[in-house]
Amino acid sequence: xxxxxxxxxxxxxxxxxxxxxxxxxxxxxxxxxxxxxxxxxxxxxxxxxxxxxxxxxxxxxxxxxxxxxxxxxxxxxxxxxxxxxxxxxxxxxxxxxxxxxxxxxxxxxxxxxxxxxxxxxxxxx
Numbered sequence: 001x002x003x004x005x006x007x008x009x010x011x012x013x014x015x016x017x018x019x020x021x022x023x024x025x026x027x028x029x030x031x032x033x034x035x036x037x038x039x040x041x042x043x044x045x046x047x048x049x050x051x052x053x054x055x056x057x058x059x060x061x062x063x064x065x066x067x068x069x070x071x072x073x074x075x076x077x078x079x080x081x082x083x084x085x086x087x088x089x090x091x092x093x094x095x096x097x098x099x100x101x102x103x104x105x106x107x108x109x110x111x112x113x114x115x116x117x118x119x120x121x122x123x124x125x
Contacts, residue, residue, distance in 0.1 A: 002026040002098050002114040009094060009119030012086055016123070020081040022096030022116055030054075030074040033099040036081045037109055038092035038121075048094070049081060050105025057104050086123045093118040 008020040020036070035050040049070035050059045058070055069082040079096055097112035099105070106112070 002029070002032065004096050004098060004114055004116035006094065006096050006116045006119040009121045011122045011124065013125050014087055014123055016086050017082070017084045018086065018121060020083070020094055020096075020119060020121075022079045022081075024077045024079070024098065029077040029098075031100070031102075032114070033101055033103075033105045034070075034072060034079040035097045035099065035105055035107075035112060036070060036079075036094060037097060038090075038094045039118075040089075040092040043092075045095070045109050047107040047109070050099075050107065051079065052105055053102065059105050059107070061107075083121070086121075088123045091121060091123050093120050 003025045006022045033052050036048040037045050038048050039045040047061050051070045055072050067085045072079040095118045096116045098114035099112045
């Protein structure tokens with residue numbers, strides 16, 4: 001089993017930045033592809049970014065490209081999401097997820113095996 005704990009959320013002004021972290025414990029973190037998802041109020045959960053187990057492949061939703069960056073440190077069992085140029089539309093609960101799939105990171109939430117509890121991000125002036 002894998003436990004995932006997100007941190008780093010908060011309130012930020014438009015144009016600001018935040019870095020989310022997701023710490024993993026339990027099963028070998030380095031064997032999991034990792035993803036970030038978000039759920040905005042009144043909306044479905046959506047894919048934000050994903051990274052392969054070794055970190056060599058990264059994928060982003062179109063609206064996040066150039067603003068967000070996913071990375072991981074397998075020695076620290078942690079995955080990160082650097083978010084820049086934040087917009088009010090980025091307000092959401094952000095979740096990290098682990099996928100036992102050995103290939104490229106996937107985009108569908110039902111494909112992921114492990115989930116954190118989420119961290120709240122609010123972008124407002």
